[in-house]
Amino acid sequence: MFKLFKSTALLLSSTAVLVLGLAGPAQAKVEGDTIILGSAISFTGKYSTNGIHASNGYNLAVKRINESGGIRVGGKSYKFKVKYYDDESTPARGAQLAERLIKQDGIKYMLGPYSSGLTKAVAPVTAKYKVPMVEAEGASRSLFTQGNKYIFAVLSTSEQYLASAIALAAEIAKKNGKKPQDVRVAMAFENDPFSLDVRAGVVDDVSKYGMKIVIDDKLPRDLADMSATLTKVKALKPDLLVVSGHSKGAATAARQIKEMQIDTPMIAMTHCEAAKIITKFGAATNGFLCPTQWAETLSYKDSLFGSAADFDRLFKATYDGYKNVPYQAAQAAAAVMVWKDAFERANSFDTEKVREALTKTDMRTFYGNIRFSDAGNNIAKPMVLRQIQDGTLNVVAPSNWASHKVEHPRMVNY
Template identity: 60%
Template sequence: MKSIKNLGLCLTSAAALGMAASAASAAEFDGTITLGAAVSLTGKYSTNGGHTKNGYDLAVERVNSMGGVEVGDKTYRIEVKYYDDESTPARGAQLAERLIKQDGVKYVLGPYSSGMTKAMAPVTEKYEVPMVEANGASRSLFTQGYEYLFAVLSTSEQYLASAVDLRAELAEKEGEKPSDMTVGGAFENDPFSQDIRAGVLADAEGYGMEMVIDDKLPPEINDMSSTLIKAKAKNPDLFVVSGHSKGAALAIRQMADMQVNVPMLAMTHCDAAQIIQKFGSDAEYTLCASQWAPSLSYSDDYLGKASEFAADFEAEYDYAPPYQAAESAAAVLVYVDAFERAGSLEPKAVRDALAETDLMTFYGPVRFDETGKNVAKPMVLYQVQDGEYVVVAPTKWAAADVRYPIPPWSERK
């Protein structure tokens, strides 16, 4: 196998149309394959919706510039027809219907978030239109018997497993029992974060750890102080937060403001929330669950090594790619591979090819089980060290040792 920029109600990204220097001119293509996408360009998920769109666009641009997609004896360019789902599930479902019924789209790229994916999946399933999604990690998506839904990312219950494992590992190194460790958590009351909660609870229980704080955060998170007061009082050995970009930013800001000391802090969406850029030294020592890291050794023929994708993305968009962008780009590559192996643009043939995917990408390996989950790729855990994200777990992928425990705020200024 060979190994994208705006807003508005409807956007078509056909990057090669504006690329005078493109390696492949329009005359060399026999047609266009249109992928449909309802993405959060406004509303609460707009930050990550933007990352999602940028990932799609970069991959589309690269595929087109390298000659497009070969299907049988014809070659096609790819384009993406976008709608803004406004971060509203009902709107997402409506737009999925519009893409399929009015726009004639036969292949869908997923939205951002598990909630939005849950809203769209019944629609794509109803019309037997494949959806390759990169940002819906809720495990409940894969218990519905969907046959046309495929996810390139690891599912949500795996996100913070490495943090619990790491805390147990550190306890043993210090001559302590993992079962003596305590865990505190704050989880947004949405499908994604509640699945993460379930995973943390199960992992902690497996080690015999006590969950001393287990708080639900409202979907519109504006204040975490009541949970952080508990953290001050109970001082859990590991404190975890899952609240998308807004929750990650809020946790860093309020923990600094309130001088909340915990020996280990782990959360989701650190890079998407740009905690290093926004909070500087206050973000130091934070452990960050990630689907992907630029330092990993994965590569493919389109986007090169993970590090090369990261450099190309930053050159194009002027910021380092969060994993939401990387997994979104990978979803495009999965479609390209399926189109070429299917040798047909008939949706059922493409769906069957997707089900047989066994692919290495710059983002990692992709292989789907019978439910549509990617069962080939592990999660990683970053730590913010000296203003950089450094992989510290799992051990075999680690670029550095974890810095532990976190010094008290009084010693960090």
């Protein structure tokens, strides 16, 4: 038995080492006039739709920056390039690929992956190697409580997603002569890191107002049906129903809310846009409140893309098949702009100097203002809440951004 194997085994172990050793020569962080950013992002698997939105955002910003003069460092102009890996939407793979980008490809500047779960897996690795990461798609609060000095997030954290919906419910209760304490809340959240974090934020807000939680269901990740939860909603008649579960949760909820003719006066859910519920379920979605990180109707501006509406047009012209530009793409583009800004202010490629510069970021972009707290999250940009009114999304809160009044109770005829 061993006659063959002493040689085979030897051969194998040495080839294993050799093949791995030779695969992919290590790149430098800056090659010639190109600055290489690295990102492991979901091109395949369950997050691939949003992963591709994000990578489109990265690519568009890179293209735009390269075309309009590049990045000025030390009196010389540089271009951006992004080195991508596909993390297959699993955290285990994401952590491995972050390691690979840093160790084998010599990446010194990272862009984030899609989703909180993936960012949670990648962030400790980049921090340990002291590689700064500007991320645009990981909203979980727990990312910013670890004392991680190398993470910078352009988006608002997850507790803000539905905070204004809760505030709105309290406001309306007062207006109708009731107390916020009378408001009864039904919650259905997907059982995943992002949604549970949103849920934690909602629970905090709800208890702040003294509201009552009457339903608290968690939806399994591969559930095609939430009618059991909605049946409870029918029985208990809550004043507010909140749902969060990425695009999958939004689509399932919208369909079954329609089918079961749920008449809750106020319904808030995340990922309305990404799930395209308006086109799919039409008038039945009227009155849904949808939090968004960014909207093309907001009055933000910058010199690179112009206004939010300009970005919207450019994005649609560049990539086929977008009716609405998802905020996932907009914030990804903003992340690349943060890198450009930081390099230019640091005027260096030294990661520590660039990191220093990142901490002092104070930008106005088409996506919103960006300024990082000590923990690395963006504290200069609010979330806005939009309501579906006659098939269009109108900003209804917070009041300084609102273009329309909120409709309450939601006007829907089944």
